[in-house]
Amino acid sequence: MAVKRMDNVGIVVESLDTAIAFFAELGMKLEGRTMIEGEWAGRVTGLGDQRVEIAMMVTPDGHSRLELSRFLIPPVVADHRNAPVNALGYLRVMFAVDDIDELLARLGKRGAQIVGEVVQFEDSYRLCYIRGPEGILIGLAEQLG
Numbered sequence: 001m002a003v004k005r006m007d008n009v010g011i012v013v014e015s016l017d018t019a020i021a022f023f024a025e026l027g028m029k030l031e032g033r034t035m036i037e038g039e040w041a042g043r044v045t046g047l048g049d050q051r052v053e054i055a056m057m058v059t060p061d062g063h064s065r066l067e068l069s070r071f072l073i074p075p076v077v078a079d080h081r082n083a084p085v086n087a088l089g090y091l092r093v094m095f096a097v098d099d100i101d102e103l104l105a106r107l108g109k110r111g112a113q114i115v116g117e118v119v120q121f122e123d124s125y126r127l128c129y130i131r132g133p134e135g136i137l138i139g140l141a142e143q144l145g
Contacts, residue, residue: 001033001064002110003136004120006064007065008056008064008065008066008067009066009067009093010065010066010067010068010069010071011064011066011068011069011072011089011136012069012076013068013069013077013094013133013134013136014070014076014134015133016055016070017132018051018134019055019068019087019132019133019134020033020055020057020068021110022107022110022111022112022132022133023057023068023132024109025106025107025109026095026103026138027059027060027095027097028053028057028058028059028060029057029058029060029084030056030057030060030064031055031056031057031065032055032056033053033055033056033087034054035051035052035053035054035055036050036051036052036053036054037051037052037073043132047074048074049073049074050071050073050074051071051072052069052070052071052072052074052097053069053070053072054067054068054069054070055067055068056068059095066093067071071084071111080137081134081135082135083107085115085129085137087094087139091139092129092138092139093137093138093139094111094138094140094141095139096140096141096142096143097140097141097142098142099119099142100126100128100140100142101118103140104118104130104140108130109128110132110133111132111133112130112131112132112138113129113130113131114125114128114129114130114136115129115130116128116129120144124142124143124144124145125141125143125144126141126142126144127139127140128140
């Protein structure tokens with residue numbers, strides 16, 4: 001057997017509190033928050049001695065998770081948050097939503113900015129990209145019909 005499921009997507013942030021609040025506004029629930037440190041953790045990541053505060057956010061259906069991480073040791077070494085959608089590597093996380101317009105109004109109060117515009121794909125979806133906390137690229141998709 002190959003992959004059984006995808007457990008989570010990891011995103012490194014500067015402010016865990018800001019990211020938690022933003023993704024909670026999006027509709028996710030904080031599942032847990034803890035400090036990860038010690039020799040075992042460094043063996044997994046290849047970073048050696050590390051100290052990382054993480055928060056696990058879960059979607060309302062309980063099937064998808066975001067692991068938000070704030071590195072204390074070692075410090076962050078690169079910043080890709082403002083890369084365009086055609087950059088190599090991490091692109092974006094896409095969320096299925098009920099009402100794009102209502103959600104954009106709420107997330108705008110938390111600093112989210114739309115990247116282009118809300119567009120309609122055939123009679124199937126309304127879609128957009130936004131920049132969330134710290135410039136994280138997020139996709140929103142509202143299924144029509």
